[in-house]
Amino acid sequence: MAKKKTKSGGGWFRSVLRVLLVMLIAAAVLSGWLAYLHSTGHLDVWMDSARRGVSAAVGAVGRFVDGIFPREPESPRRRSTQPGLRSKSKKATSRPRKKTRRVQHPRTITQPGLRTSDIVDQDASIKPVEKGDNTRYGVPGESDCRIDRDGYSLGFSDYHKQPIWVSYRLTRPMVETKAAKRKDDFREDPAIPNGSATLGDYRASGYDRGHIAPAADMAYSAKTMSESFFMSNMSPQVPAFNRGGWKYLEEQVRDFARREGDIYVVTGPVLPETKTISIGPSMVTVPEKYYKVIYDVTPPQKMIGFIMPNSKCDDSVSDYAVTVDAVEKLTGLDFFSEVPAETQEQLEGQCDPTQWRWVR
Numbered sequence: 001m002a003k004k005k006t007k008s009g010g011g012w013f014r015s016v017l018r019v020l021l022v023m024l025i026a027a028a029v030l031s032g033w034l035a036y037l038h039s040t041g042h043l044d045v046w047m048d049s050a051r052r053g054v055s056a057a058v059g060a061v062g063r064f065v066d067g068i069f070p071r072e073p074e075s076p077r078r079r080s081t082q083p084g085l086r087s088k089s090k091k092a093t094s095r096p097r098k099k100t101r102r103v104q105h106p107r108t109i110t111q112p113g114l115r116t117s118d119i120v121d122q123d124a125s126i127k128p129v130e131k132g133d134n135t136r137y138g139v140p141g142e143s144d145c146r147i148d149r150d151g152y153s154l155g156f157s158d159y160h161k162q163p164i165w166v167s168y169r170l171t172r173p174m175v176e177t178k179a180a181k182r183k184d185d186f187r188e189d190p191a192i193p194n195g196s197a198t199l200g201d202y203r204a205s206g207y208d209r210g211h212i213a214p215a216a217d218m219a220y221s222a223k224t225m226s227e228s229f230f231m232s233n234m235s236p237q238v239p240a241f242n243r244g245g246w247k248y249l250e251e252q253v254r255d256f257a258r259r260e261g262d263i264y265v266v267t268g269p270v271l272p273e274t275k276t277i278s279i280g281p282s283m284v285t286v287p288e289k290y291y292k293v294i295y296d297v298t299p300p301q302k303m304i305g306f307i308m309p310n311s312k313c314d315d316s317v318s319d320y321a322v323t324v325d326a327v328e329k330l331t332g333l334d335f336f337s338e339v340p341a342e343t344q345e346q347l348e349g350q351c352d353p354t355q356w357r358w359v360r
Contacts, residue, residue, distance in 0.1 A: 201280025210237030245313025
């Protein structure tokens, strides 16, 4: 008589254990990968790409559904909702039209070269930026190409394909006037004789096109906002730095201008003598650090500097404050050289965070 085969009672249990083990290993690998992306600052880039991909997929599905089930056209008898249009189904009552007096607004004087449409708040009084005003207190150093624009001046390095320094004036009216919206019109700079970096240099590099002269500082006119997106004003920044510590420092500088009334800013990357890391066909140098120096010209006058690493910065902005002398020593530049020597020596050697009000 043949024996009846019996199934092992522990087989299903071992199968479940194997599945759980595989899931634990996969979760550990995924966790380690996400931790690595977060530490390098690439997680934000990956998430943005994922969000754009999902949005594009949803849009494609929507267009596909509209193609299969087209929407019914609106009835011609539907009453117009546009203001100022009357329905033909009803007779218009003949009322005597009230005469209105036209109010004449006073003419406003804007910056040279700006259209009236560039200014949203016509009551805002922005002092015109005179030629050379952005470098009134001195040119920080030599460069391969110097460009003077309405919003900023810069010294460009052909070797590093980015600015060595960017200098500009920032006043309270400039900060408070929001005349132009950000349009992200990144483009090559035709004013650079040997060519600026290109969009292709940054594509799939893992680095952001980091503004040196911030777009938000240039929002007081359409022209200055647009010119802030030239690639000559960009430098490769780790995403977590560009969207974190550097952004917070930019916001802090605007708050300085709002509170103090009139400041001068010089900012840029700390560039090495020889390239270590570079991106793109143009070999754009990736800096390890960035700097800003601020000169508050409103009494009592004061100066302050900042040095920040090109990485995720978790500390407060004030923790990166240093003397202007320290920034000069690191960069080899000479800031505010047109300030009288005695005043320059006194202000550049001091760093007192208690003299400034901090947002963060």
